[in-house]
Amino acid sequence: MSSTKWQWLAALAVVLIGTSALLTSYLLSPERTPAGQPPLVFLSAQNLTSFKEAFNAAGAQTRLIAFLSPT
DSSP states (O other): OOHHHHHHHHHHHHHHHHHHHHHHHHHHSOSOOOTTSOOOOOOOTTTHHHHHHHHHHTTTSOOOOOOOOOO
16 A cells, blocks of 8 residues: 555544544543532423523623534
């Protein structure tokens, strides 16, 4: 094989190993938040009111909402 093919194969191997490592660490990581941070919440129609109240109560602070979707 030529040198260029080996470089491509090596690059592909690095990408696959890196992706596998990230996926493994994500799937095996604990579902905890750091001390002092509120727990993670799954939004639904039942808890939307309490979420709005907590969000609006922190109006003087920086707020961040992350919507994550599996698709």
